[in-house]
Amino acid sequence: MSAKQQRKIEQSMIEIKHLFDKCKDAPDDEILEIEQEIREHLEKINNIQLIIKKSAPHLFRENKESLNLIEKKFIVLSESLFKGIAKKYPIKITYDEFINNKENQLLRLGILGLIHKEKLIESLFHKFFENQLPHHPKDEHPLARSISRKFIIHTGPTNSGKTFNSLIRLKEIQKGMYLAPLRLLALEVFEKLNLEGTPCTLLTGDEEIEVPFSNHISCTIEKADLKNFYDVVVIDESQLVSDSSRGGAWTRVILGLYAKEIHICCSLNAVPIIKKLIKDCNDELEININERKTPLIIEEDNFKFPKDVRAGDALIVFSRKNVLQVASVLSEYNIKSSMIYGNLPPDTRRKQVELFTLGENEVVVSTDAIGMGLNLPIKRVVLLETEKFDGNEERSLSDQEVKQILGRAGRKGLYPKGYVNSVKDKELIFEKLTKKDEEIRKVYIGPLENTILSLSFGTIKEKLSYWKTFNSKVPYIRKIELAEQLELLELLPKHLEKNLTQEQIYRAIYIPFDYNDEKLISLWLKYLGEINKSNDEFEKPLFNLKSDLEELETAYRKIDIYYSFSKSFNITYDEQWVKESRDLLSAQIHSILREQTLKNIRFCLKCNKYLSEENILELCDDCLPKK
Known part of the structure; x- marks a missing residue:
């Protein structure tokens, strides 16, 4: 048994020797990966040493001597890496001072792990923010402070x-x-x-x-x-x-x-x-x-869909899929509906709103976008759903969301009263509607571009991450979430991170688009590649007006990205093409929503993607089993 374990140790030591040899001409990024492999072998050896310590103490002692030599060599290798890191950051402490009494931690964590544990880099960023940021963010705005x-x-x-x-x-x-x-x-x-x-x-x-x-x-x-x-x-x-x-x-x-x-x-x-x-x-x-201009009446009768739908209703669901499905059911009952959801182009949404406002469509089916102050002639708001996916989880509506959405019922000058109802959880929903709001006790601030870019060291990802961990000096002020920007930076290829300026990267991560759409992410990366090549103009995204509804919506958003990149980076773009393409896509989407009966509208059972008439089965092409 001991002989078998010893062979494993010897094999790992041979591997470690090869890994040290590979470090001689490798760049620091590769050495860091090699260092991790060495630590994995050392951990494996130490675990086996615990087994043979009693059964073969002579082998244990021989291995211990070899391990001591390897560990000394590892500490020297870590010093080389530390010096390379110290060139990138204003680190004042020496390597010997840094690892003093921490050799075992170094062997377990590696140089980067130990630096992270000791918050060596984080402290440098925090010191910069401590010196550069005022006590209160109001003082980052001298123009506003100069007037009453x-x-x-x-x-x-x-x-x-x-x-x-x-x-x-x-x-x-x-x-x-x-x-x-x-x-x-x-x-x-x-x-x-x-x-x-x-x-x-x-x-x-x-x-x-x-x-x-x-x-x-x-x-x-x-x-x-x-x-x-x-x-x-x-x-x-x-x-x-x-x-x-x-x-x-x-x-x-x-x-x-x-x-x-x-x-x-x-x-x-x-x-x-x-x-x-x-x-x-x-x-x-x-x-x-201000007081509410029209009273809000809570209906006692249960609402049954679609039997109880009437003109002037706003029917609320919380996904594009459900908006389309509700509209599909209504069309089977010869009830015309306008549709409002996040992916619709602005002009299409405006036309949908107009059809409802003019009375050509009897009801509006909408997501909670309707709760943000849109001026619509709504007599009654009905919640067909009482839970929404907020990007992280499926959750119940908050008190404020209930008030914002249901409060849209009863337009002043058109209806003397507003009515509200819900298909389920009525007691809970109406309790939230009438409940006194909990007082807001904190506000959020975001990073200022000038502050982030003025840092002379660190990547954009590091600057934003450490800005986030630097606590506000004002108790009621918090830092905003930067998950979307940091996720985009994770997707950025190393050659683009190296070649693009930090200003270019910073601008790019704040270009507005749906970060969860892989097609839009691909276009975002493509345009960054074109900036890297110093192209005079971005390549226009192609589209086909015969595509299905989902593809048309995606095509419109691709044009948005083309426009946003061009404006953000001050690059010449085809303004006439943008306008004409948006108009064409908006008109086509509006035509589908208005003229198509939406009967038999179907979605993939697996991924919920819209199914066109060509999809005979209940799965889209992507989800069909491959032969």
């Missing part, structure tokens, strides 16, 4: 006229800006202002429409302009300061807007925390509390 600002908070329940009253003020002044949580809402205000005689430009991550003689901008909140002065700015849905993914955009504008008068529309539970932000800025504050 007045805030007017408009608060109250949904349908209480918060945004309406703010927009009246916006139209009265010379230069203003409206900030929306969604591009569809930015588009709605853009159209409203222009229709009512106030020239306004539209600016979102996917679209820009300049209107001649315009001094007003309607834009998504991430596109807010903090460099130029505005007379009045309106910030909508400002309770989203507490959103761990996007809340940083709201906090940034509240702290940093260079504007004389700022109107904040928010739910009641967000007022105290927003007051705290404004107080920290030493700005003036006025609060207007």
